[in-house]
Amino acid sequence: MTFSPELEKRFTALLTRYPEGRTRSAVIPMLMYAQDETGAITGEVIEEVARRCKVTPLQVDEVVGYYSMLHRKPMGKFHVQVCTNISCLLVGGEELYNHASKTLGIGHKQVTADGQFSLEEVECMGACSWAPAVEINYDFHHHVTPEKLDELIRGLRKSQ
Amino acid sequence: MAKLLFNQPSPLETRIVSKNFGLESSETLDVYLANGGFKAFKKAKEMTPEAIIEEVKASSLRGRGGAGFPTGLKWSFVPRTSPKPRVLVINADESEPGTCKDRLLIEYDPHQLIEGILIAGLAVDAHVGYIYIRGEYRYLIEKMDRALEEAYAKGYLGSNVAGTGFKFDLYTHSGAGAYECGEETALLDSLEGKRGIPRMKPPFPAVAGAWGMPTLLNNVETFSAVPSIIRDGGAAFAALGTPKNGGTRLVCISGHVNKPGVYELPLGYPMMKAINEVAGGIPGGKKLKAVVPGGSSCPILKADECDIAMDYDTLAKVGSMLGSGGMVVLDETTDMVRFALRIMRFYQHESCGWCIPCREGTTWLRKILQRFYEGQGRREDISLLGELSKNMLGRTFCALGDAAAMPTISIVEKFTEDFEKYLAKQNKSELVTI
Numbered sequence A: 001m002t003f004s005p006e007l008e009k010r011f012t013a014l015l016t017r018y019p020e021g022r023t024r025s026a027v028i029p030m031l032m033y034a035q036d037e038t039g040a041i042t043g044e045v046i047e048e049v050a051r052r053c054k055v056t057p058l059q060v061d062e063v064v065g066y067y068s069m070l071h072r073k074p075m076g077k078f079h080v081q082v083c084t085n086i087s088c089l090l091v092g093g094e095e096l097y098n099h100a101s102k103t104l105g106i107g108h109k110q111v112t113a114d115g116q117f118s119l120e121e122v123e124c125m126g127a128c129s130w131a132p133a134v135e136i137n138y139d140f141h142h143h144v145t146p147e148k149l150d151e152l153i154r155g156l157r158k159s160q
Numbered sequence B: 001m002a003k004l005l006f007n008q009p010s011p012l013e014t015r016i017v018s019k020n021f022g023l024e025s026s027e028t029l030d031v032y033l034a035n036g037g038f039k040a041f042k043k044a045k046e047m048t049p050e051a052i053i054e055e056v057k058a059s060s061l062r063g064r065g066g067a068g069f070p071t072g073l074k075w076s077f078v079p080r081t082s083p084k085p086r087v088l089v090i091n092a093d094e095s096e097p098g099t100c101k102d103r104l105l106i107e108y109d110p111h112q113l114i115e116g117i118l119i120a121g122l123a124v125d126a127h128v129g130y131i132y133i134r135g136e137y138r139y140l141i142e143k144m145d146r147a148l149e150e151a152y153a154k155g156y157l158g159s160n161v162a163g164t165g166f167k168f169d170l171y172t173h174s175g176a177g178a179y180e181c182g183e184e185t186a187l188l189d190s191l192e193g194k195r196g197i198p199r200m201k202p203p204f205p206a207v208a209g210a211w212g213m214p215t216l217l218n219n220v221e222t223f224s225a226v227p228s229i230i231r232d233g234g235a236a237f238a239a240l241g242t243p244k245n246g247g248t249r250l251v252c253i254s255g256h257v258n259k260p261g262v263y264e265l266p267l268g269y270p271m272m273k274a275i276n277e278v279a280g281g282i283p284g285g286k287k288l289k290a291v292v293p294g295g296s297s298c299p300i301l302k303a304d305e306c307d308i309a310m311d312y313d314t315l316a317k318v319g320s321m322l323g324s325g326g327m328v329v330l331d332e333t334t335d336m337v338r339f340a341l342r343i344m345r346f347y348q349h350e351s352c353g354w355c356i357p358c359r360e361g362t363t364w365l366r367k368i369l370q371r372f373y374e375g376q377g378r379r380e381d382i383s384l385l386g387e388l389s390k391n392m393l394g395r396t397f398c399a400l401g402d403a404a405a406m407p408t409i410s411i412v413e414k415f416t417e418d419f420e421k422y423l424a425k426q427n428k429s430e431l432v433t434i
């Protein structure tokens, strides 16, 4: 598999930062960074990461099943994550999630037909004092209202 | 204030770890140095490791990650002369619902964190550290990476830290979405490239941690407090708080308040003052119903239990915890059945499944709460929720089982009337349909 030169550089750096013989430690960060580029953790990505980290593909596969941010199928180009955990719940997080679901026409972990958006109801993401919070890909949005979310989504649609 | 913070600071704060927040370019090494940065490291370099640890003990700093373990004591457990190299691990997994402070420490003052880590390195003779940052905080991993790069480039990391001859390498490590990986031993498994599953203790990480090496693991805020302790002395830090509860901490206030935000308050600060003055009180003149004092895993306090000082020992006395500093304020309109269900949905989702009482217990508790919330509750369910939870306590490898059980027990006991209301409503609607 070929990756971008930036990703290659990152992988090289990752493989040298752990103690001698401990390249298995690079598995999770590598999967995260690879997923950003490939869109999903495919069998091919698993084989490649396993080869580079000198572990078996099974050892990589079991990790993929455990962590909630690693996906075997591609999410939308814009992955909309709405927190409904306690601090967000108290100030309208659940209503916001339902609103997002209606606006996008999809449910939890679903992707729109055009592949542009996906939705996920997520657990606390460390924005409790600025709730309700939404993370789109890796960008945080605080104090989100249904109107503000619609505006964000409209903006992303236009940016296509 | 040059930069808009996430929330406006309060004049009631005592700003020690957050003293640089809001300074223009506070995330750069130059600004950090211009504001007294690395004085503490240079001072520590002239001290013996024992003296550094004594200073931290004198500060009565306690872990800011959740358990509140005395930091100096933890440092003293690391076998400094072990033939195996020591490793530092910095816990930036920040996933306890209600908690959002480590984020600010990395965003606004990454060099203070680096300096704290370096001082810990001197204290336990470690030369490498890994900052484990939750995957959702990608933008922070990038910010931290930039700070590390700058520190390396200017000689504050690497083979000759600040010209003292001390060698230290520091790296970030991305998580990938798992609350359980905030638990110290699960975090170590995750750092080793595995599923995050807790380890049997002992051996404690201080003796056999990452890759079997002696490991010192602390929370981001714990490390960030160290430079000021060394610079101004442990006694000065201790004096800010109450006996055995030294210093200040970042309190994340959220929920039903007018000015939610992260505020730095001395340990022992009055809880009602934090709610009514620092956070501006409850909107709409509503009454207080309950407070989650330190993250979702803490037993909840009823309004009439909240007239207390916020320190570890006082919270323990009223049967709860100061936890991770996530204080969630609930007004009188809050439906406690819905609240308890949301907490349980979280723990059930995040249980790693390793220990049966936690895996099965959280699943059952969630089902029962869900049924109650959907109007299918039975009277026996109220006591069943408490019994099931109590059976989970202390029966798991890590504290996630307790974290799920404790708030549930307290909510069911203290807010039984909310459950009763559901039963009454149910019965009434049954009558209507007949």
Ligand SMILES: Cc1cc2nc3c(=O)[nH]c(=O)nc-3n(C[C@H](O)[C@H](O)[C@H](O)COP(=O)(O)O)c2cc1C
Pocket: B062, B063, B064, B065, B066, B067, B068, B069, B091, B092, B093, B094, B095, B096, B179, B180, B181, B182, B183, B184, B185, B217, B218, B219, B220, B222, B223, B398, B399, B400, B403
């Ligand atoms: C399920 C679980 C989740 C935890 N999550 C975190 C976390 O996100 N961040 C953190 O610093 N500590 C967390 N902890 C506490 C750590 O196990 C550990 O006690 C702490 O990081 C030690 O650092 P300290 O002494 O500086 O607080 C968690 C504990 C448990 C049981």
Ligand code: FES
Pocket: A083, A084, A085, A086, A087, A088, A089, A123, A124, A125, A126, A127, A128, A131, A133, B097, B098, B099
């Ligand atoms: S509860 Fe939503 S970000 Fe913490």
